[in-house]
Every structure is written in C-alpha cells, then in structure tokens.
Amino acid sequence: MRNPPRPPASSEITPAKLYSRRREFIKSGALFVGTSATLGAGLTSLSSMGSADPPVKPPPLPPAPKGAVPWRIGKRGQFALGEAETSYQDITTYNNYYELGLSKSEPANLGFLIKPRPWTLRITGEVEQERSLDIDTLIRWFGLEERVYRMRCVEAWSMVIPWLGFPLADLLKKLAPTSRAKYVRFTTLLDPEQLPNQASHVLSWPYVEGLRIDEAMNPLAFLALGLYGAPLPGQNGAPLRLIVPWKYGFKGGKSLVEIRFQTDEPVTTWSQSAPSEYGFYANVNPRVDHPRWSQASERRIGELSRRKTLPFNGYAEQVADLYRGMDLARYF
Amino acid sequence: MAKSKLPWLVPATIAGALIPFASIAWRLSQHRLGANPIATALNQIGLLSLIFLCASLSCTPLKIASTWNWPLRVRRTLGLCAFFSVVLHFLVYLVFDQSLALGALLLDVLKRPFIALGFVALILLLPLALTSSRRAVAQLGFRRWQRIHRLAYLIGILGVLHFYLRVKADHTQPIVYGSVLAFGFMLRGAAALKKFRDMRLRASVHGVRSESA
Numbered sequence: 001m002r003n004p005p006r007p008p009a010s011s012e013i014t015p016a017k018l019y020s021r022r023r024e025f026i027k028s029g030a031l032f033v034g035t036s037a038t039l040g041a042g043l044t045s046l047s048s049m050g051s052a053d054p055p056v057k058p059p060p061l062p063p064a065p066k067g068a069v070p071w072r073i074g075k076r077g078q079f080a081l082g083e084a085e086t087s088y089q090d091i092t093t094y095n096n097y098y099e100l101g102l103s104k105s106e107p108a109n110l111g112f113l114i115k116p117r118p119w120t121l122r123i124t125g126e127v128e129q130e131r132s133l134d135i136d137t138l139i140r141w142f143g144l145e146e147r148v149y150r151m152r153c154v155e156a157w158s159m160v161i162p163w164l165g166f167p168l169a170d171l172l173k174k175l176a177p178t179s180r181a182k183y184v185r186f187t188t189l190l191d192p193e194q195l196p197n198q199a200s201h202v203l204s205w206p207y208v209e210g211l212r213i214d215e216a217m218n219p220l221a222f223l224a225l226g227l228y229g230a231p232l233p234g235q236n237g238a239p240l241r242l243i244v245p246w247k248y249g250f251k252g253g254k255s256l257v258e259i260r261f262q263t264d265e266p267v268t269t270w271s272q273s274a275p276s277e278y279g280f281y282a283n284v285n286p287r288v289d290h291p292r293w294s295q296a297s298e299r300r301i302g303e304l305s306r307r308k309t310l311p312f313n314g315y316a317e318q319v320a321d322l323y324r325g326m327d328l329a330r331y332f
Numbered sequence: 333m334a335k336s337k338l339p340w341l342v343p344a345t346i347a348g349a350l351i352p353f354a355s356i357a358w359r360l361s362q363h364r365l366g367a368n369p370i371a372t373a374l375n376q377i378g379l380l381s382l383i384f385l386c387a388s389l390s391c392t393p394l395k396i397a398s399t400w401n402w403p404l405r406v407r408r409t410l411g412l413c414a415f416f417s418v419v420l421h422f423l424v425y426l427v428f429d430q431s432l433a434l435g436a437l438l439l440d441v442l443k444r445p446f447i448a449l450g451f452v453a454l455i456l457l458l459p460l461a462l463t464s465s466r467r468a469v470a471q472l473g474f475r476r477w478q479r480i481h482r483l484a485y486l487i488g489i490l491g492v493l494h495f496y497l498r499v500k501a502d503h504t505q506p507i508v509y510g511s512v513l514a515f516g517f518m519l520r521g522a523a524a525l526k527k528f529r530d531m532r533l534r535a536s537v538h539g540v541r542s543e544s545a
Contacts, residue, residue: 028340029340031344032340032347033344035340035341035344035348036344036351037348037351038348039344039345039348039349040347040348040350040351040352043352043380044351044352044355046383047352047380049379089367094368098501102502104367104368104372200502202501274501292444292445292446292498293444294436294439294443294444297436301367304370304428306431
C-alpha cells in the first residue's frame with residue numbers, strides 16, 4: 001500500500017499574490033535589462049562620436065621604400081634636445097589630418113589610403129626653372145638626416161619627434177629662386193580618393209601653408225620623409241611634409257605636392273578659415289593666447305601635468321632674430 | 333495597476349546612464365583612450381553632460397507631442413544625471429587638466445567666454461539639483477519651484493554655446509544638439525500658446541454668458 005504523497009508544508013507554498021505576479025517580475029526584469037543596455041549603448045556611442053578609439057596595437061614600422069636610392073640615415077644629433085621622445089604609437093595615432101578625418105584617431109585608421117609612390121613634387125613660381133621632382137631624387141640630392149624636434153600643437157599639447165629628412169634650405173638653394181621670391185607656399189595633395197574627408201567642407205582644400213623666404217631658409221626648417229627611422233605613415237604626412245619646429249604644428253603642411261615661390265604672402269588655410277584665431281606667422285608664443293584658450297602651458301603627450309610653453313617652442317636662440325622689431329601680438 | 337507605474341523605468345535609466353561612465357573608466361584603465369586620455373575623457377564627459385541636459389529638456393516636449401506619460405517619469409533622473417556629469421566634467425578639468433591650479437582656473441573663467449559659459453551653467457545647476465526632491469516642491473510651492481526650474485532652459489542654451497565655442501572647425505555636433513533644444517522649445521511654445529488661446533476663449537465665452545445673464 002502506498003501512502004499518498006505528503007502535501008508540502010504550508011510555509012513552502014508560494015503566496016498566491018506573488019505567484020500571480022511572477023510574469024510581471026520577469027517582464028519588469030527583462031524591460032529593465034533591455035532599457036538600460038540600449039540606453040547605455042546609445043549614450044556611449046553618442047558621447048564618443050568624433051573621438052573614436054585609436055587602434056590598440058601600434059602600427060608596424062613601414063618598410064624602407066624599395067626605391068633606386070638606398071634608405072640610409074646619414075647625419076644625426078643636430079639641435080639635440082635631451083628630452084624623452086614621444087612613443088611611436090602616440091605619434092602615429094594622435095594626429096590632426098582633417099583630410100583623413102576630424103578625430104585624432106581616424107587618420108591612423110585611414111592613413112593607408114595615401115599612396116606614397118609614385119609621387120611628384122612640383123616646383124613653381126619665382127624660380128630659375130619650374131620642374132617636377134620625385135622622392136628618390138630628393139633623397140639622392142640631400143641624403144637623410146635625423147632631427148629630434150619638439151612639436152607644439154596650437155591645441156596646447158606637444159610631442160618630441162625624431163624626424164628623418166633634409167633641411168628645407170638645402171632644397172631652396174638648389175632650386176635657385178629669383179630675387180622676386182619673398183614667400184614660399186606649400187600645398188598639400190588634393191585627391192578625395194586618397195584623402196576621403198576632402199569631400200567635406202570643414203576647411204577649403206587643398207590645405208595651403210606658407211613661410212617668409214628667410215624663415216624657410218632658417219637651418220631649423222625641415223622637410224621630413226620619415227620618423228623613427230622609417231618612412232612617414234600616411235597619417236603623419238607621407239611621403240613628404242614640412243616641419244617648422246618654432247611654429248604651431250598646423251604650419252607643417254603634409255603630403256606636399258607643390259612648393260611655390262611668390263612675391264605676395266600666401267593665403268594660408270587656417271588663417272583664411274578663422275583669421276582672428278590663426279595668423280600667418282603662428283610662432284609658438286606663451287604670451288599670445290589663442291582667443292579661446294591659453295597658450296601659456298601645454299600637455300606633453302605621455303605626461304600627466306602641464307609644462308610651461310617656451311617662446312618659439314624653445315628655439316628662440318635660432319629664430320628670434322627673424323622677428324626683431326615685429327609686434328608679435330599683432331603678427332601672431 | 334503596477335503595469336502603468338513602470339517600476340523598472342527609473343532604475344533602468346540610472347543603470348543605463350552609468351554605462352558610458354563605466355566605459356570611459358574601463359577604456360582609461362586599458363590605455364584605450366588614446367595618446368591624450370585626459371582630453372578624451374574631458375570631451376566625452378562634457379558631451380555626455382550635454383546629452384543628458386538635452387534629454388531631460390526633451391521630456392516635456394515629447395509628452396506634448398505624444399500621448400505618453402513616461403517621459404515625465406524620467407525627467408528628474410535625467411536632469412540629475414546631467415548635474416552629476418557636469419560636476420565630473422568640471423572635476424576632470426580642474427584636477428587633471430589644470431592640475432588644481434586655481435589661479436589658472438580663475439583666469440580661464442574670466443578670460444575665456446566658453447569656459448565662463450560652462451562655469452555659469454554649472455553654478456546654475458546647483459539650485460536645481462538641490463531642489464529636485466518632492467519635498468522641495470512641497471516646501472517651495474509648485475509655482476515657485478517651477479520658476480526656479482525654468483533655469484534649465486538657460487542652462488541648456490549655455491551648454492550648447494559652450495560646446496559651439498570650443499569646437500575648432502566642424503560645428504555639426506553643437507548645431508545638432510542646439511536644434512534638438514530649439515525644436516523642444518518650439519513645441520513648448522506652441523503648447524503654451526494653445527493653452528493661452530483656450531483660456532481666453534473660455535474667458536470670453538464666460539464673459540458673454542455673464543453679460544447675457
């Protein structure tokens with residue numbers, strides 16, 4: 001004879017009130033999870049718009065180009081700083097190259113679009129002979145020299161970068177500009193296939209920069225073909241860019257296709273876009289603030305606290321004479 | 333009925349609002365905020381503040397434009413999220429960006445319009461956060477409470493201007509957030525106008541009646 005199963009103790013019985021609400025609990029739980037996850041994902045993506053995460057792994061050093069001319073570093077150590085160099089990862093993933101994207105990290109993702117060979121640099125204007133040059137010719141003429149320079153961005157951050165290239169003055173002497181050449185204009189590549197954000201109109205393209213001829217002849221002014229011993233990645237201005245270490249970084253035009261000698265001061269891109277904020281000279285000057293932020297200090301990338309910004313980015317000894325008698329608050 | 337009370341809504345809003353901050357903290361610990369993590373964190377928290385402000389200010393217009401009541405249930409929560417986000421934005425600026433240099437901060441506030449606007453918005457948010465409880469509504473009386481909380485419109489405008497003035501070349505984002513606010517204000521304005529007309533109409537109807545009586 002089997003006993004009938006014992007009924008559960010009354011204490012184990014789920015109260016009818018809770019039992020009838022079990023679906024409600026499950027439903028509320030699901031709605032809580034779904035809503036918070038959706039809201040969280042939406043907020044996260046909205047708030048990181050315009051500042052996408054940079055690539056996690058450092059990009060590999062590009063191989064030396066297989067040109068006819070050997071990629072060999074000759075001289076080094078000119079204008080040495082004795083300051084720690086910024087990491088290759090940071091130099092190549094934190095870039096302002098608006099033609100490749102407006103965020104700091106987007107250029108690193110799209111830099112590969114720039115095809116550095118074949119490349120033609122046109123020499124035009126007030127010069128003995130207008131001509132086109134390729135990159136190998138430049139390396140053959142001038143060799144490769146390493147220069148470690150401070151780079152001070154107008155946005156109040158800075159880096160220390162080991163560039164590879166040759167002095168701009170070497171090229172200028174070789175080209176023999178005429179006596180009417182008072183300014184040099186530098187023009188960046190115009191090609192929406194390689195520089196996709198040229199489809200947008202945040203600035204007028206191509207990007208144009210310029211120097212007074214005596215500034216361009218200063219031994220510090222440099223044309224870079226590489227950094228950290230390797231060819232420039234696209235986001236840093238492959239295959240050839242201007243470096244003017246005593247000026248804000250935006251003066252250093254990237255991916256140059258034309259150097260033009262002219263009598264008049266070139267109309268430069270940023271000074272045209274916002275004339276009250278960016279001047280033609282754009283010398284690093286802690287005493288002349290950007291209208292919207294202070295230029296007295298800067299954050300060195302990789303450091304936590306700010307540093308004092310130095311006049312002419314610490315190159316006053318080499319360049320202050322160029323501006324003797326000029327009101328630098330007016331010619332900013 | 334419990335169903336209409338949406339008991340999960342406010343907790344879910346709070347949990348969802350915490351996710352982007354957790355994401356920033358996690359990416360910071362993984363060195364994934366890039367070469368200038370302080371600037372990235374500052375910018376993202378600033379943008380979050382503006383998103384919360386716009387979201388909170390869009391609750392009433394959303395209720396007007398729809399028949400939903402739930403937007404009003406999260407309005408206060410979103411407003412408080414905006415407040416905490418603005419405070420965090422300010423703290424990152426003060427502690428990490430300026431290394432607690434109070435002199436530099438004061439100079440910045442006085443000399444730079446965009447920083448001044450942000451600072452004023454932070455100050456104006458304080459009374460709103462302090463009077464956000466039901467008890468405060470009861471103590472102040474609804475009319476007075478409402479008048480204080482209309483400051484939120486001004487704070488939203490200040491937030492958009494603060495962002496607009498900070499951007500270097502591409503003004504798309506500040507314009508988008510400004511448009512969201514402007515659209516909300518338009519809906520409120522239209523609803524207020526309608527209410528005013530209805531009231532006048534009713535008054536005139538009453539007036540006619542009393543004359544004929």
